[in-house]
Amino acid sequence: MYKKIHHLGIAVNDLEKAASVLKDAFNLEVSGVEEVPSQQVKVAFVPIGETRLELLEPTSEDSAVAKFLAKRGEGFHHVAFETDAIEDALKLAENQGLRLIDKEPRPGAHGTKVAFIHPKSTFGVLIELVQEGDKTE
Numbered sequence: 562m563y564k565k566i567h568h569l570g571i572a573v574n575d576l577e578k579a580a581s582v583l584k585d586a587f588n589l590e591v592s593g594v595e596e597v598p599s600q601q602v603k604v605a606f607v608p609i610g611e612t613r614l615e616l617l618e619p620t621s622e623d624s625a626v627a628k629f630l631a632k633r634g635e636g637f638h639h640v641a642f643e644t645d646a647i648e649d650a651l652k653l654a655e656n657q658g659l660r661l662i663d664k665e666p667r668p669g670a671h672g673t674k675v676a677f678i679h680p681k682s683t684f685g686v687l688i689e690l691v692q693e694g695d696k697t698e
């Protein structure tokens with residue numbers, strides 16, 4: 562049901578500044594910036610081997626990431642598990658008593674389907690399920 566860690570999300574105050582550090586001090590490639598209106602964030606991806614980092618900057622004060630930054634400051638925000646069966650993965654999590662933030666998948670960056678599980682039911686870690694767009698049709 563699960564394939565790999567799709568990405569690790571990191572909340573930042575300034576996406577350009579964080580991207581520069583990863584480019585200049587780590588020699589990593591940083592993708593173009595994309596807005597994800599459904600999540601009120603702009604994001605950039607940084608591939609590292611089989612996985613990637615996702616830098617997240619809020620585009621609205623009401624966004625989940627803005628609240629996170631205000632309360633906890635910059636840092637690790639979520640881990641995303643890639644699945645090829647997101648509906649089944651959500652059902653399994655719900656049947657096991659986890660608190661789903663999204664009962665149905667919603668649109669994520671780059672044409673993906675995504676759904677989140679509340680960190681209070683998963684040992685303090687916000688978990689995102691991701692299914693790549695080309696596998697959902």
Ligand code: CMX
Pocket residue numbers: 570597600602604615617625626628629632633637638639662669670677679680681685686687
């Ligand atoms: N990781 C771990 N704990 C977190 C957290 C995170 N990312 N975000 C919030 N929390 C904690 C808070 O610190 C708080 O803990 P305490 O009560 O111990 O202080 C608790 O969760 C708050 O939970 P809440 O009152 O239910 O809800 P919030 O309004 O703080 O929202 C959450 C938290 C997870 C429900 C919300 O951030 C959410 O819906 N996230 C899913 C969507 C998302 O994160 N989108 C951004 C990423 C988009 C992308 O990747 O494209």
